[in-house]
Amino acid sequence: MAFIPPPNDPFFELMRPPPNETPAQMTARLEREREAQRINDSIEEDIRNHRARLKREKAAVKVLLLGQAESGKSTTLKNFLIKWAPEAWARERDGWRLIIHFNIVRAIVAILRVVEAELGGDEPLEDDDKLDGRASILSPPASPSSSSRAPLTFTDRHQLLMIRLAPLRGLEADLKRRLGQSETPTSMVASPFDTHATPTRQRFNPEFSVRNLDDVLSPTWTSAARAEIASVTDTLANCREDMKALWADPVVQQAVKRRKTHLPESHRYFLDSLDRIACRTYSVTDNDILRARLRTTGVREHRIVFNNGPWETTQVSQIRSGQPAWEWCIYDVGGCRTQRTAWLPFFENTNVIIFLCPMNVFDERLQEDSRVNRLEDSFLLWQSICSTKLLARTQLIMFLNKTDLLKRKLKRGVQVKQYLPSYGNRPNEVGHVSKYFKDKFKEILHQQSPLPRTHYIYFTTVTDTTSTAKTLESIRDGVLRENLKSSQLI
Ligand SMILES: Nc1nc2c(ncn2[C@@H]2O[C@H](COP(=O)(O)OP(=O)(O)OP(=O)(O)O)[C@@H](O)[C@H]2O)c(=O)[nH]1
């Protein structure tokens, strides 16, 4: 039925075409009306999408990955993607190539700086041995120790390698520019709840992070971008034999060890793989991406949809209120102390926190604050997360990570009791050490939680995708069980 306006309707009067409208004016008016309608439809569509997104977000399980820098949060997220979002994972694959190349270049340039400093007779910027690295939460600090510094014998061969590898310094700068370096914050907090920030105490060669990882991983593949990547590949291929020679040199290795240079955690993996990666036919593997290190700044969000599985039951569909699949929204944050205030807004309505503590760091200090033992930092952080009322009902899952590196360190003879005197005379062996750490974290959880909590603590090596896939499956099922319990469905 045609619309008949009431008499003297002001809106109808306003919209009515002028009585003497020409055909050209009519065409223009109809065009304007069509455009207005198109804009209106698009706004309504945006509103509908926004509402649907909010509804989905409300139904999604919110998972936060927490832990200090280099604990393995981003690597855990990569495992989630490999297992449950293979398409998103495949889309990002090519974007990782430059980051992998950057990891290699950065490691070599860091080694070159060490050799240069040794050749120039420089004293280390900060002698780590003069600092006390003990974890005081477990024991009172003891007096500092010192180490001897006998001179190393460098030869003309080292000088020659320095000259031949010089182009990598320029390449490092080019790659930083290409990847888009983010700003380096100058203040930090120990816990996200601290209201008082202190200035950072960055060590030599601070870590690199990008402004926008999504831009790096989903680049526009222009011919200029491809040419740039080809030129990076060429430079690396040309320098391959010299890089291998530098890395294999015993005097250089000794110098790196002595200066305790901060190299990317996976430098050994990449430098041992130069034959495969520093060549023109290199193709990126899952393992390379898992090992690639890039400090996270800000927060990265990923959605994982579980389509099939044990939750496809009537009971679960009740808690999912008719959603076609079970969705998790996973947030990966930067773990450095300069990044921790950014965690706070994500605590609200968080269902699950996966907290990572690297176990191999009992004898190391934070890069952003060389006065703080890394294990102690994890204890303090865990304490503050467990005790927060805001997170009292959040399910806490802990990954005691880097089991492989702990094993390697203990095998080298590094004594835990030297850094944690409370460890006493227990065997310096991976099973005993990891159980000791687990008991400490469990104790903190039970003592500090405002409400009773079940503990979920896993020993992990998140660079191992097979074992991590099993752990993630068990977590997914555990979270499901907790959901059902809290909905009183089981
Ligand atoms: N060998 C070994 N390496 C690991 C393990 N977990 C992580 N890594 C490596 O450690 C480095 C740091 O891991 P990331 O996942 O980037 O650490 P993160 O917690 O995201 O660090 P931020 O982004 O700085 O907060 C990467 O090079 C990883 O490949 C592990 O269990 N074993």
Ligand SMILES: [Mg+2]
């Ligand atoms: Mg990260």
